[in-house]
Amino acid sequence: MLKRIAPDQLRLGMYVQEIPGPWMNHPFWRGSFKLEKYEDLKTLRSAKIEQILIDTTKGRDIVMEDEPKAAAAAPATAEIAAETTPEATLPRQAKIVVHVGAEQERVQAARVLTGSRRAIMTMFNETRMGKALDIRQAMPVVQEITASVARNSGALISLARLKTADDYTYMHSVAVCALMIALGHQLGLSAEETRQAGIAGLLHDIGKMAVPAELLNKPGKLTDDEFTSIKKHAQAGHAILRGVDGIGDAALDVSLHHHEKVDGSGYPFNLKGNQISMVAKMGAVCDVYDAITSNRPYKPGWEPGHSVKRMANNQGHFDEIILEAFIKSVGIFPTGSCVVMQSGKVGIVIDQHPGSLLTPKVKVFFSALTMAPLPIEIIDLATTRSGDKIASHVDPAKLHLPNLETIWASAAIA
Structure with a gap:
């Protein structure tokens, strides 16, 4: 079925049948193609085009705000909940997961969080003691989180905000994993790309295991020297993951670059704009959101809706398209607001x-x-x-x- 949509309604996975207007308004020489690259999506959405013709029989459809709840939930079920195993050679079949209400999912999400916390605490503490990280330990965690997010993303994400000072680093990793999975789906990433984004979120702060625990949990303001030490966790995490068998490029990228900002003011390399990959830009948004909405040793968390607004007003920090997709994934009024x-x-x-x-x-x-x-x-x-x-x-x-x-x-x- 052919549909005319506005450029800001485009998502990865859609099939562009026609781009109306003169060729000078856009750089695409092909008459029709499947939208699979983030940079192409960004270019189309910023071009001087009023409408784009898509073919829903060859790619993703648009989810309208006035469509029934079941229809809106449908894209999340088959793709996000695809079964995942560490063995890439095994065949995978999509598992149908029915979207449920937050109140129904909350009990199961709490169980997932409890199990994930134990698994991540074990993995991270073994890393702190110098043991090699086994990526296979992360796979069941990502699979359970993916299934919960597919059923109702708000339940697990909102529960993951409830952290103590002692388990902040571990639960922050679980929360960022869930946020990355929800954002990956909103961006139209494939099931495998979404899984890799989830793994990247789960391991993005592994480098903090190279930072003294008393510094991570310091209740007062950090000195300049202490902040410099904390900032080294990005490169330390990349070094840890680089030696892990089976680790994906996404996890390596996010561990090193999740503190970069699109205006070049981030660290460790002051990258800007297109020098930062899409998945690292995703990691930056998810990391900040969970950090500012969670209680920390030195400050209470902000209200979720206020946090989204502050992030939207923070010019130069985040990629606009990634942030827009993130807000759609958690809501203008996120659960818990x-x-x-x-x-x-x-x-x-x-x-x-x-x-x-x-x-x-x-x-x-x-x-x-x-x-x-x-x-x-x-x-x-x-x-x-x-x-x-x-x-x-x-x-x-x-x-x-x-x-x-x-x-x-x-x-x-x-």
């Missing part, structure tokens, strides 16, 4: 609707008008007829709200 409705009701986002960024499920519990608690109510903005909408993010500290994690976590039994 504290929001105020037009009615003055305050609530916490507990689930997303795939394909619709503005109509999540919200658990309402407080009034910003009366500054008093309200009877707990779950409002599905995609189906409610009340006409109420989210007005903005809200800082829970300014309203002196109770422990939001307790309210959010109880959503499964509400």
Whole structure:
């Protein structure tokens, strides 16, 4: 089926049937082709083109915001949940995974996180003691995280924000893995590319095992010399992974370059723009998001929706297309966000609707008008007829709200 779409609706995996207008408006000499390269996607989306004709019988279709939930979820099921094994020669079959609500997935996601934490802690601590890393240990972790993300990405990603000072480095690695997998799907990467991105996210901070633990967990501000020592983890991680049998290029790339920025102000090499690979740009976005939304030894985490807004306003740090895809993958109002409705009701986002960024499920519990608690109510903005909408993010500290994690976590039994 032929469809005309706007350039900003393009995704990797789509089949471009025709690019209307004069050839001078774009550099593509081919009349039709499958969109498989990130640089081609970026070029098309920045060209002076109003519409592009795609053939959905030869490539990916567009997911419309007003399509039913099941239709919006369909692309995530077969591709993201493809079975993965370390042995590349084994045949793989797509496993059909049904998208479920966050409250249904949260219990399973908690189990996945518990098992992943143990596995990563073992891998990282063995690396700290000088033992060779066995990439096969990471494969079951990535497979379990991939399956959970396919069922409901918001459940595991939001739970992974809940870290302690002692397990921050390990759980941060698990969270970045999940975020990379969700982002890979949003960008239209293949199942294997998404798997490699997940492995890269899981191992991106392995170099921190070369940094003294007391420095990683220091509760106060780092001195200039201490920060210089911390920054060496990127090259240390690359050196560790370079000696690992079976490691992919994506993991090597992300470990070394996830702190580079598109304006050239990052480290360790001050790379800029197209000098940074797509997967490293993905790693930069996912790493920062989880870091700023999580409680750290030296500061509390930011509210997720506020974090997304701050990242979008941070010119020069992130690749715009990668960041846009990331925001679509987690939502404008990510699960766990504290929001105020037009009615003055305050609530916490507990689930997303795939394909619709503005109509999540919200658990309402407080009034910003009366500054008093309200009877707990779950409002599905995609189906409610009340006409109420989210007005903005809200800082829970300014309203002196109770422990939001307790309210959010109880959503499964509400």
